[in-house]
Amino acid sequence: MRDITRFPRRVLLLLGMMALAASLHAQPARWTEVSVGDDHACALDAAGRAWCWGNNHSGQLGARTPEHCGIVSESGRRACYPTASEAVPLPAGGEMRFANLAVGRYVTCGADARGAAFCWGQPLGPPDAYADRCLQGACSFGPVPLEARTRFTAVDMAARCGVQREGTALCWGHDFRTSGTAVKPWPGLAASHVAGDPETSTRCAVAVDGRAFCRGGPEFGFGGNGSRDSASQGTAVDHPVPFTQVAVLGWWACGLDAEGAAHCWGAASYDDATREATERAGFERCERWGTQTWCNTRPAPVAGGLRFRSITAMPRGSMPRFVEMVGLTASGEAYVWDGARVPRPWNPDRRWASISAGDWGQCGVTTGGELFCWGRDPHEEVQGRIAHPEAR
Secondary structure, three states: OOOHHHHHHHHHHHHHHHHHHHHHHHHHHOEEEEEEOOOEEEEEEOOOOEEEEEOOOOOOOOOOOOOOOOOOOOOOOOOOOOOOOOOOOEEEOOOOOOOEEEEOOOEEEEEOOOOOEEEEEOOOOOOOOOOOHHHHOOOEEEEEEEOOOOOEEEEEOOOOEEEEOOOEEEEEOHHHOOOOOEEOOOOOOEEEEEEEEOOOOEEEEEEOOOOEEEEEOOHHHOOOOOOOOOEEEEEEOOOOOOEEEEEEEOOEEEEEEOOOOEEEEEOOOOOOOOOOOOOOOOOEEEEEOOEEEEEEEEEEEOOOOOOOOEEEEEEOOOOOOOEEEEEEOOOOOEEEEOOOOOOEEOOOOOOEEEEEEEOOEEEEEEOOOOEEEEOOOOOOOEEEEOOOOOOO
């Protein structure tokens, strides 16, 4: 006689297998990383697939741009939104699986687990080349190898740079101005991290030994070595403790030391000129286009004693009137600070795994895999939660 007491066990086993299969199927619907650019944003899901949304005037969403998508503006861009809402993610990158994404102005790039990088959208060129080159057949709507024989540990399309596996920084365009030309801005420097801002042609790199080097104009002590002279050839930042990461926005840079403490140098915004006669503790007077303002010509600590695992530059609107940095702690708390270097909580109701910002807006992925975005500053219009298209 059949032992009917075993039947419930089989049912439980079957239900358990169904639940496991359902969880495995639902796993790709979780977001893991987000990257924001000027006119669009992209995110990775748990399966490594790329999804993009926003303006597609240059094919940066990985989809073909219609010939007549909108009136060409004075800047050469067109309003080209493939969906009724610009915050509906579309599949990008074909069947490729990526380990990380890097969104630039009108281009999207991703690197796979082998370090091979691929890009789609407008070709790499000068940041001020707004002309719609897609109408001239220059844009790619699917992944195209980026330096096909090169393997990267990281790619940053805001900086238009990547770090090769052997530790050499490779950037496209000398001082961002030469279209499509790959150069080594720090010859002989074994780099572990690169960041930059194409608007101001400023870049910084962290060497494998923790030294930081910056290149830029003569403004505001951006070289970080106590001098207000030009850092166009790349100067070593004067800091006794090794850095692990650096973020750049305009003529302002912040770095994390080996313990996660943040330090900033340069000047933090485009129009924060202070005409006060009273000296400000912890700052120096710098001249900006004939106007006196405040800066740090050497790295100065961010207040509060917080420790961060990552740091990200956050522009506040197109050609930002002021800029900020946001740091993520090991527990996923986010703090943001401006040139005063006093951190305050950023969306403290959630814990964050990935944060990115650009002229398009600000986005964050929570530790639970949810994606939230905010619109263009200074209005900070909340777009809210962006669901994965395959989520049930």
